[in-house]
Amino acid sequence: MATAKELSDFLEAVERRAFKQTAYAVRDDHAALDIVQDAMMKLATKYADKPLAELPMLFQRILQNTMRDYWRRQKVRNLWTTLLSSFGGSAEGGDERDPLETIDVEDDSDEPHAQLERSQTIKLIELAIQKLPARQREAFVLRYWEEMDVAETAKIMGCSDGSVKTHCSRAVHSLATELKKQGLDKLGITGSIAMSKSLKS
Amino acid sequence: MLNTHENHTNRMTAEFEDSVSDMNQPTDAELAHYVIDLLDDNAQHLTAVTAKRLSVARSLAVSQLASQQGLNHSGHVLARFGDQIERHRIMSTAIAVGAMLLAFYAAQHFGFNSNLEEGDAFLLASDLPPEAYADKGFDTWLVSKND
Secondary structure, X not given: OOOHHHHHHHHHHHHHHHHHHXXXXXXXXXXXXHHHHHHHHHHHHHOOOOOHHHHHHHHHHHHHHHHHHHHHHHHHHHHHHHHHHHHHOOOOOOOOOOHHHHOOXXXXXXXXXXXXXXXXXXXXXXXXXXXXXXXXXXXXXXXXXXXXXXXXXXXXXXXOHHHHHHHHHHHHHHHHHHHHHHOHHHHOHHHHHHHHHHHHO | OHHHHHHHHHHHHHHHHHHHHHHHOOOHHXXXXXXXXXXXXXXXXXXXXXXXXXXXXXXXXXXXXXXXXXXXXXXXXXXXXXXXXXXXXXXXXXXXXXXXXXXXXXXXXXXXXXXXXXXXXXXXHOOOOHHHHHOXXXXXXXXXXXX
């Protein structure tokens, strides 16, 4: 059973990642904060009697379920909005735009070139992650960011190990394709990875 | 012949250049780890407002846990009391039965005493003296007189 101090330390360690992951999924920072808070409260209320070692997996499971609840509510809300807006006039038709084309390129000449390049790369990566199908993003985040094994990820996602591997592989491939399309050399990714490889070797 | 050799050399050169280019290209796994490193780093640089909001959410969750654990503690006290009762169920039953028997005996005892008191009062209030009831020949005399 986790004490208040242990729970506090655990949440402090995961809250930022949880927020970013949720923000990528729901694309709304305020909603993401609400979802993370809900997940924290549910963990504290319903699973306080569980041992500390089980908290990471439980928290991820709660977080994913809370996101799904949010999507369900959004779906119902969107349905009504669409129905009501169909009486009020036509939409602008901006849904088909590629979000990668809408990035504001910061043109701040005072900022160092590397920092600018890095921030642009992060923006591109974040958009590429947001563009991933929900299940692929979930699998990618849990496997690579939360460093969970296939079985744990499968348990959280409620699917088989094979499905997790497929989702992960497709997610990484989609990300790679998207980033290669933008030009890895241009983004400085190739150079950075090559440098880190040479440092490791 | 010379043309064929030249074509072969060109093809070999192209393949070598492709392989060198492929070696420089990161694998999917390397790319994934690179992406995660960037995202992790980026997650540590949230705005102050977002960080504050997360901190408040965490505090709420922790205080919720603390209050829940306080409630559980008082619940444990009641549960312990209940356990004691459960453990001494037989003894409690025996005590209850004993108390009932004692009450019954007391009721009987005090009831008998009150009957005695009533008898005494009757004798004292009667026209005949109490010695008349103690006389052995009195009953015989009473019957013969009635006849």
